[in-house]
Structure formats: structure tokens, C-alpha cells
Amino acid sequence: MTSGLLDAVTHGLGVAISPLVIIVLVLILLSSRARPNGLAFLTGWLVGLAALGAVIFALGGFAAGGAAHPFEGLVKLGFGLLLLGFAWRVWRREQGANGGPGWMSSVDTFGVAKSAAAGAFFAAVYPKNLILTAAAASELAKSSTTAQEIGGYLLFIAIGSVTIAGPVLLYLLLGQRVDPLLRRLDGWLGTHSWAVLTVLMLVFGLKLSISGIIHLAGA
Template identity: 55%
Template sequence: MMTTNLLDVFTHGLGVAISPLVIIALVMILLSPRAKENGIAFLAGWLFGLGALGGVIFMIGGLSGMGHRPVIHGALALTFGLLLFALALRSWGHRKDKQETSRWLSAADHFTPLQAGAAGCFFAAIYPKNLILTAAMASKLAETASPQRIEDYGLFIVIGSLTIAGPVVLYLLAGKTIQPRLDRSKDWLVQHSRQILIALLCFFGARLSIRGLLLLTGGG
């Protein structure tokens, strides 16, 4: 695995894994009466969403013949970076609005397994931050040969799923004894989720924008 790809896999994977709203929703699921079934369903939906999104992007890349074309990849990286900055500005403008978090807090507690799985898939593949970061990672890996691409993207999924699989596995092992700790974690995330999200969006927005500009100017 190339060093640059390895660095991108880890950083983008962590960017996907650190998703406060997603973790809050998962914790609410694990505090609900159907915690075991819904937690497993949420994790399954999450893994499916990440895998399916990567597969779609690889297919589009293959059909369009993106390959190793710096101008195309530079334009994509710059676009993704600017989109993340736009999301950061939107989040900053709504930083005092708790409606989004409150909606998930009230809904996740009453999910059926099917709804929990659909929520996991949504957060992995459609939730804007994760959609952009995953698309940026998959489009970069589209440059590499197929076997290496699958290996790299598989590692990306593993890293991006740590904060989802971790609580589910802990609940399966420890049961309800872990719930007080999960509840405290949820309370902390509710208080700081907006700040964490804005910091992540700005970091990856800058990182992708710089990479895009370097590729477009021949410096990457």
C-alpha cells in the first residue's frame, strides 16, 4: 500500500468515524428496549452503506475512465473541500439550533430493526459529511489497481466503523451494565457535537481544497 494512500485511508476513515450525531443516535438505540437487535441492524446498515457507496463510485470511475488524471482528481478534491466548507458555515449558522439532535434523540429510541438498519445506511452513505469524505476517498482510490483498491477501501471501512462497531460489541459483551457509561457519553456529545462537527468540516475542507489546488497546478 502506498504511503499517501495509507495516510488518506486513516485520516478519512477517522473523519467518518468521528460523527457525533451518528454516535448519539446509536447510543439512543443501545439505551432502548430493543437495544441488541437494533444495534446490530444499525451496524449492518452502516457497513452496507459504506460498502455500497464505494462500489458505486468505483463503478462510475471505471465507466468514466478517470484513472490517473490529475486534473479530474484535483477538480473533485477541490469541489469536495469547498462543499465541506459550505457545510461548516451552515453548521456554524445553526450552532444554537438543537432541533436536529432532538429529533434523532426522540426517534431513535423507538426504532424497529428495519428502521435502525435504514438509519445506519443513511448515516454512512447519505449524511453529507460522510458522503463527501467517503466519495473523496473512493475517488482517490479509483486511481489504483483493483486488488489494491479493494484492500485500501476495506481498511477505510474498518476505521470508519470503529465508533459504530465498538459500542455495539461492548453492549453485546457487557449488556445493560454498559448503559450508564453510554448515557454519560451521549450527554457529553449532545453538548459538544456542533463544535466537533465544525472543526472536522474545516479540517477536511482545507485538506481536500489544498490537495485539489496542488493537483490542478501540477504541484501534487
């Protein structure tokens, strides 16, 4: 497996494991407009990932000037340090905390437009996902052919969307019969999301930081 495809898989998993995003989706699926809003959220999510990848590909990734150019190493190191900083912030702020942000109480009032906008935001603007998506797309931008870029990025989107598409499709198939499962998932994530997010950002923060340092050492 090439470096780009490996990053597509690993970073896709990092995007898929997004506790806050899953909680928001669960709240949408437990609302009175679950079907249209759930589909809108999923659509916004997919569009957000596709749009961010298209921007990175259009910029040619971060490997300006060749594989040994120090700019790529600096970007990777910067991304890694940002994720480590976010991990520390989440650990300090959320450890032992109950509940989520205040705005989450209004999720059940969302319409289709707001649900789609929320999906796009969490895919392309939410810091963890933005960083992991940009890093994956940047690596894939080094591929020798456009087909390899597109194929690798489609793999990234597929892996990164499993935890979003899965609940939506399950609800479309089973309807309110999945509500008990969704409520248990919401309860578990409400208690443990800070720990999951901290570990995830710590792992990817170290990965990107070390990769950036190695790149700079070889530049």
C-alpha cells in the same frame, strides 16, 4: 504509505468521528430493543459504506482521463468547499444550541428495518461521510491492482466503523451494564457535538480544497 492508503486512514478517521451518528446509535442502545436494533444499525452502516465504495470503484474514481485531468481537481475542490460551507453552517446554527433534531426523540421507537436504514443513510448519504468516503474510494481507485483497491477500502471501512462497531459489541458483551457510560457519552456529545463537527469539517474541507487547487495547478 501510498497516497491512497493515507487517504483511507485519514478519511476513515473523519468518518469515524461522527457525533450525530454516535448519538443516534447511543439512543438505539439505550432503547428497549437495543440488541437487535444495534446490530441492524451496524449492519446498515457497513452495507452503506461497502455500497458507496463499490459505486465509486465502478465509476473508476474521479481521475477520468489520467492523474493530471482537471476533473479530479475540480471534484476535490468542490468537496472541500462543500465541507467548509457545512462547517460554517453548523457553527452558525448550532453554537450554544441545546438538544438535537426533533426526529431524534423517536429513535427509541425504531424497529430493525428503520435502524438498518438509519445506519445505511448515515454511512452513504449523510453529507460529511458521503464526501469523505467518495474521496477515499476515488484515491484508492487509482491503485494498480484490484487487491490493493479492496484491501485499502476494507482498511477504510474498519477505521471508519470503530465508533459504531465498538459500542454495539460492548453492549452485546456487557448488556445494560454499559448504560451509565452510554448516558455520559450522550450528554457530552449533546453539548460538544457542534464544535467537534465544525472542526472536523473545517480540517477536511481545507485538506480537500488545497489538494484540489494543487491538482488543478498541475493539470
